[in-house]
Structures are given as structure tokens and as C-alpha cells.
Amino acid sequence: MLGHIARRVLVGSAALGLLVATSGCLRLDLGLQVRPDDTVGGTFTAAWSEEFMESAADQGLDQSQLDAFLDALLDGVPGTERTPYDEDGFVGQTATFTDRPLADFADFGGDDWGYLRLEHTGREYGLEGHWDLRAAGFLDPAAFEDAxxxxxxxxxxxxxxxxxxxxxxxxTWTMTPGEEYDLNATAVENSGLAFLIAGAAFIVVVCALLWLWQSARLRRYSIGNHSS
Structure with a gap:
């Protein structure tokens, strides 16, 4: 999917004829949620800044051309649900996908732009990736400064x-065109033994507190009897 997105960026950029250099003009936001059953859901958002849209209109680009660029980015993203996106001064669309097998994310890429690998082995989740956003065919930094x-x-x-x-x-990794990035992350599940140890420790603490409370009651009772 990520290679598909990169290729769509190229196609969309060429189709739009790009354009003007406007800081922060475009937001591409891919969010993945890895679930315990080894499925993946997520969203992919493509949106223009409102400032960019105003500048584009001044140069004769109409809304349909800008929408066509976003459609080219989102076309073919897994899942059928599309919703409008309007946050932080950016307007566009979000595609949502669910229940993709984690195995689909084990070896993404291999194109000039790079790769992403996401795996679950034993108790460990590992992510490794390399994105070369300097590669020909990705966003032109001169046209998409600070995207x-x-x-x-x-x-x-x-x-x-x-x-x-x-x-x-x-x-979260935040990237810009014209740069090269190595990505890595590791997440580890708690072992069953750790839960047992934590549970046993909790029981010991509770029993100790109960014993201290009972001992204090007995001492007070004994002192009261002696006083009488």
C-alpha cells in the first residue's frame, strides 16, 4: 500500500502540473493500528492547507483539479469508507480500512522510495523502514516545501x-519531501509469568495489610481489657 501511495503521489503531481511553493501546503497522514489478533486497521488522510487552496485559486486552478489530485492519492487504498477531513487548517479526505492481515505489512516497498516492514514474532512487535523522500517520483520539494x-x-x-x-x-514519525528517513520501533507484550508474579505480589501485600490491621485490633482489645 505504501508503494502504491508513493506512485499515486507521482501521478497526481504530474497531472496537476505542480504548482507554487507554499509552506505546509499538503498533509499526508497514514495511521496504522496493530491489534492483538494480528490484524491492522487504519486511516490515510490527504488534505490541502486552506492557504494553499487560496493561492491555487489565484493561479487559475479550480477545486475540481485539487480534488482530482487527492482522489489520485486515495484511489485504491484498502477499504471503501471515505469521510471529509477538516482539521488544523487542512481540508481533504480520509480513507479508512480495517481487518487487514498483519502479514500484508511484513514486506512493503522495494521501490525507489524505500520499504516498511511490520512483524509480530513471539512477544515482540518490530517495525523497520527506510523512506527516501529525495527519490525521483516523490513530491518535488521545490513545489511542496514543508509538506x-x-x-x-x-x-x-x-x-x-x-x-x-x-x-x-x-x-509517530514526521517527515518532509527531500529528506531520507530510517524508521524503527519495538514493542513487547508482557509475559504470563510477569502477570503471575505481579498477582502474587499483590496477594502478599493484601495479606500483609490484613495481618497488620488484625494485629492492631487485637492490641487495642488487649489494652482495653487490661484497663478495665
Missing amino acids: EILLSVDFPARVTEHNGTLEGRTV
Whole structure:
């Protein structure tokens, strides 16, 4: 799917004839959610900044041409649900997909733009990727200065290593055209033994507290009897 997106960027860029250099003109946001049953859901958003849309209109580009570019990006993305996107000054569309096998993400890419691998082995989830956004055929940095390209992956386990930005169990990488990126993240599930140890420790603590509480009651009762 990621290679498909990169190729669609090329096709869409050529079709639009691009254009003017406007900072932050385009947002591409791919969000993946890895589930414990080894399926993947997610969204892919393609949106123009409102500032860019105004500049494009001044140069004679109408809304249908801008929409056609976003349609080229979203065409063929798994899933059929499309919803309007309007956030942070960006307007476009979001395609949603669900229940894709994790195995489909084991070896993505191989094109000039790079690759992404997402695997689950034992208790460990691993992500490894390389995106070369300098590659011919991706967004022209001169035309898409500071375009926002976001990749986020939500893991069903505790993230132990990553080179993105971590929030909870979600790692996000923020990229721009004209740069090269290596991506990596590791998430590890808790073992059953760890749960047993934690459960046993909890029982021990509760029993100790109950014993202390009972001992204190007995001491107070004994002191009360002696006093009488």
C-alpha cells in the first residue's frame, strides 16, 4: 500500500502540473493500528492547507483539479469508507480500512522510495523502514516545501525502543519531501509469568495489610481489657 501511495503521489503531481511553493501546503497522514489478533486497521488522510487552496485559486486552478489530485492519492487504498477531513487548517479526505492481515505489512516497498516492514514474532512487535523522500517520483520539494508527511503506528504492547515520537503506545514519525528517513520501533507484550508474579505480589501485600490491621485490633482489645 505504501508503494502504491508513493506512485499515486507521482501521478497526481504530474497531472496537476505542480504548482507554487507554499509552506505546509499538503498533509499526508497514514495511521496504522496493530491489534492483538494480528490484524491492522487504519486511516490515510490527504488534505490541502486552506492557504494553499487560496493561492491555487489565484493561479487559475479550480477545486475540481485539487480534488482530482487527492482522489489520485486515495484511489485504491484498502477499504471503501471515505469521510471529509477538516482539521488544523487542512481540508481533504480520509480513507479508512480495517481487518487487514498483519502479514500484508511484513514486506512493503522495494521501490525507489524505500520499504516498511511490520512483524509480530513471539512477544515482540518490530517495525523497520527506510523512506527516501529525495527519490525521483516523490513530491518535488521545490513545489511542496514543508509538506507534512506523517506515519503513526499504534502497538498492542509496551513500546521499548523507537526513533520517532512516543505517546502511550503510539509512535509517530514526521517527515518532509527531500529528506531520507530510517524508521524503527519495538514493542513487547508482557509475559504470563510477569502477570503471575505481579498477582502474587499483590496477594502478599493484601495479606500483609490484613495481618497488620488484625494485629492492631487485637492490641487495642488487649489494652482495653487490661484497663478495665
